[in-house]
Amino acid sequence: MMISAATPFNLLEQDLLLLPQKAIYWQQQKALIIADVHFGKVGHFRKAGIAVPLDMEQSDLATLSDLIHEHRPEKLLFLGDLFHSDMNNDWDWFILWRSQFPQLQIILIKGNHDIIADSHYERLNIRLHDELLLGPFLMLHHPLPDIQLQTAAGYVFCGHIHPGVNLNGRARQSITLPCFAFGNKQAILPSFGKFTGKVAIRSQQTDQIFAVLKDKVIAIA
Template sequence: MAGAFPLDVAGERLWLLPQKAVYWPRLALLAIADIHFGKAAAFRSFGIPVPHGTTNENLDALDALVDATGATHVLFLGDFLHARASHAAATQAAMLAWRLRRRELVLTLVRGNHDKHAGDPAASLAIDLVDEPYTLGPFSFCHHPELEEGASGYVLGGHVHPAYVLATRFDALRLPCFVVGPRRMILPSFGAFTGGHAVRPERDERIYVTSGDAVHPVHPTHPGR
């Protein structure tokens, strides 16, 4: 796992991956937030010209991560599908072809706000569907990270699409990031067409940015916004 950053959380070792996911080696579990399958198709359904190929790009990235980590369980932290238009035939065909190649994987979806509008994934994808919080070991897997108040475990969530701006006097760079606090972690969005929301960490939170090749902790006094 080149470029990954190890982190001890709730008595477990987790790996923050530069590909914007978290790996829990004890259970061979890969946690992914906000993949938003079919977002580009949804935009095109409204006549907005956006690129084709984002579904295959997401599936290729997922394949690479499963192969690199040896994961046997992929847990999606909400917003698996973007909208009802995500059920377009081409999108569904690509996802089903991928699933048939990856029959051995356990797939779990913690429903997010977009999933409720889009509807559940096709039954042929054989995804276990659960509501948040979904507790496994010391972790409560959620879509909305603010659920830490009602969760029994340490929360891993998404929804925010966090990014951090590294700034100097002359330039600025926005990078996807993990936000890690004492009771929750917010994962960056995994999807290829999802964007990011600039965040400021709370006093007790740390930021870990990913360049795509490696995860780097950001010192609390590092200039950023």
């Protein structure tokens, strides 16, 4: 197992580690925070007759297991879109994975793709919420527009849009990398799942943007 090179980030007197696996470890809460895993997306596409490598789903589960073994969290917070769309055979892999961490508290903030019956999660001892205030942070799936952020109960952590940042090289090369985007009142996390895209976001000068490379996270702005 490779030990990740984490980037420390202090926010509202809370100590966060930004991880190149596109997750955050919140030290005070001993919690891993992850957005947009989209387990089951491989099975969803294969069910529709689209050829996708079978091992892609297991790779995400293996990465998540490595993070748990490395950081020893007490909580695992999924910020929505944990399982992609309707039930398929990939759920069996998730059941097996869950059985390896029976003492881990798992919380799912439901996203727009989390459409399978709540009972499936409840049987795996996974708590479900539409939103959750934990310390100074309000856990959501969808980002809030500016007008709603003014009255939000806490600093928002969310996902949904799979944020990326464009980097340009001297020879006119351009690449879009996943990123963590911290605004004045809201942080948008990159999508954890490997079988997901990313969208370059527009940031304000006051935002703090961290690009995710293969083995490290670097500050861009």
